[in-house]
Amino acid sequence: MARLSFALRLAALGALALAACRPPLRVPPNEATPVPTPYNPTVRWRIAAGEPGSTGAQEILNAIQLALDEGTLSGSLCAGKVKIALAPEAMPTESSAPGALARVRDTAMSLSADTQTWLFFTTADSAALRVILPVAGVAGEDPIPVVGLSAAAIGLTQPGNASEPDAYYPIGRPNFARLAADDGARAARFAEWAAGKGIRSATLVFDPQRPEIGDAIATRLKPLAIEVRRALDAPETTARALSTARPELVYYAGENGPVAGELLKALRAAGYTGRFAGGAALLSAGFLTAAGSAADGALSTDASAPGSTEGFGAAYQKRFQVAPSALAGRAWDAAKAALAATARICAEPGRDAFRKAFMNTRDFAGASGAWSLQPNGDARPAPIVAVARSGAAWVAAP
Secondary structure, three states: OHHHHHHHHHHHHHHHHHHHHOOOOOOOHHHOOOOOOOOOOEEEEEEEOOOOOOHHHHHHHHHHHHHHHHHOEOOEEHHHOEEEEEEEOOOOOOOOOOOHHHHHHHHHHHHHHOOOEEEEEEOOOHHHHHHHHHHHOOHHHOOOOEEEOOOOOHHHOOOOOOOOOHHHOOOOOOOEEEOOOOHHHHHHHHHHHHHHOOOOEEEEEEOOOOHHHHHHHHHHOOOOEEEEEEEOOOHHHHHHHHHHHOOOEEEEEOOOHHHHHHHHHHHHHOOOOOEEEEOHHHHOHHHHHHHHHHHOOOEEEEOOOOOOOOHHHHHHHHHHOOOOOHHHHHHHHHHHHHHHHHHOOOOOOOHHHHHHHHHOOOOEEEOOEEEEEOOOOEEEOOOOEEEEEEOOEEEEOO
16 A cells, blocks of 8 residues: 555656646637726717818817717716717718718728717718618617718608618617608698698609609698609709799709709709709708709708707807807707716716617707607607798798
């Protein structure tokens, strides 16, 4: 027994000596113990409202900065757990420009890869949002909330074509908050105004590439009688036919501002003197550029600008020495609602918790009245009025 015990001890010592001579075991890189990432309290609100520094982009940035200054201590919230930094984006907001959608796609990919971005504000049009939303809606299965300040396509939040709106939310987590009225709501409000002015009928011109828009707009234009639904050919051809028919009102039921502008210009050149109206496409810079002087008198719908005697309007006027637009009011509303949502998740701040809190905004006291986000992301109510182009501005329709 003693000899056996001695042999076992000798074998153990030999094994230890052999192990000491071997190189250390290597841990495969993918099995290495992860190094904890230090908590970074800085989150980004990215803003795409035109070229940074331009008048329109600066107005949106001003409104958001005002909200931030009113609701935080140097951008800090939740006792320092969250610090908000604003990041303007040089992204096109009108998709009709050459190469615009490619740049929008680049921005969307950059956005989805940025883990510190909690919110994306944009005045981009509907075609651009169709590119942004599916990308931001995945973002590593942690969707980035997107605030639409201008995009008005019905199908972004409601049934449009066969795949809408589900195609824009691939993993089924709502992340789009639209503070602008959609084109269906705009058509319904315009019809009310038109009927009050004694207008009885309209000829509808729609984009043949998206005929479902024309159908949706025709339904919402009641109580006006839709005499003709006409697919838009070349603007000059359509204009000649319409000038011969002399309809009481021509309503452009599409999303392309430059195309609407070209149609109106051709109508006036062909001698048509009746009314011309449309939805959000007519509010775009592309429409005004294409229509030129023919834009004067065009009709559309938009929210009223906030009053400048109290609340947001007064604070904006005092700080920036200019009255804010309706668009600035929507940007301020979204920013203030986002701050309120952040305050509700201070215990465990994170992008997904923020998204859920923000998309659950209810009864928010905005610049032009209280509103709530519906389950589909539309802000309701969205008060709008008929407007007319007069000189260099849109004013309340007479």
